[in-house]
Amino acid sequence: MAEFTELLKALPALIWTVVAVVILWQMRPELRSLFGRLDSFEGFGLKMSLRALAAAVEEKKVIAPESVGDVATVKARLAKEAQRLAGAEILWVDDRPSGNRNEADMLSALGVRFIFAASTAEANDLLASRPERFDLILSDWSRPEGKEAGPDFLRDLRQRGVRTPMIFYVGTKRDLPVGAQGLTTRPGELAALVLDSLKFRG
Numbered sequence: 783m784a785e786f787t788e789l790l791k792a793l794p795a796l797i798w799t800v801v802a803v804v805i806l807w808q809m810r811p812e813l814r815s816l817f818g819r820l821d822s823f824e825g826f827g828l829k830m831s832l833r834a835l836a837a838a839v840e841e842k843k844v845i846a847p848e849s850v851g852d853v854a855t856v857k858a859r860l861a862k863e864a865q866r867l868a869g870a871e872i873l874w875v876d877d878r879p880s881g882n883r884n885e886a887d888m889l890s891a892l893g894v895r896f897i898f899a900a901s902t903a904e905a906n907d908l909l910a911s912r913p914e915r916f917d918l919i920l921s922d923w924s925r926p927e928g929k930e931a932g933p934d935f936l937r938d939l940r941q942r943g944v945r946t947p948m949i950f951y952v953g954t955k956r957d958l959p960v961g962a963q964g965l966t967t968r969p970g971e972l973a974a975l976v977l978d979s980l981k982f983r984g
Contacts, residue, residue, distance in 0.1 A: 856970040859977060860892060866980050868893030873916040873946075875905045875935065877925040882951070885969050889976065901927055902935045909944065918963075918979050919948040920972075923956060933959040947979040 899905040925931040947963040964975040
């Protein structure tokens with residue numbers, strides 16, 4: 783009898799879970815446009831990739847939230863090595879910069895200064911007078927100017943002799959382009975890559 787009572791107590795949560803999954807499945811096109819570059823949600827002690835959620839709803843896959851332990855480790859490292867970030871200047875190239883607000887706020891609180899460019903042309907204008915101005919460049923993969931805009935930008939920089947480290951922050955896991963410092967889809971990994979890239983900053 784006790785087991786039956788416990789089952790009845792759990793039934794509403796199970797029903798709501800099924801309803802949520804059905805709603806998400808029906809709204810998958812809207813989810814893709816709504817989330818844009820918003821990559822994660824944090825709450826109730828868990829951090830979940832919203833891009834992975836949208837993909838899982840579409841592909842009917844089971845997803846695993848980003849490890850709470852990993853997030854805690856990155857936060858501890860950020861606090862410990864904050865002096866490495868203080869005063870760093872990072873160029874972030876993305877046609878939808880508002881989607882990176884949480885990540886930028888997290889690093890800005892530790893003294894990082896971000897300059898945003900919505901296109902390769904804007905980025906090149908910022909780099910024109912003093913290419914060594916930035917300690918790091920963050921970039922998305924595709925933009926309205928081209929499906930390979932990010933890798934094309936990296937290739938052009940290297941051909942011009944610009945050696946500023948570049949990290950790709952993307953919605954879908956891809957192969958690391960030659961000459962890139964790193965590539966990730968996850969905010970925690972992004973923070974770790976930024977720290978690693980600034981390791982030898984003067």
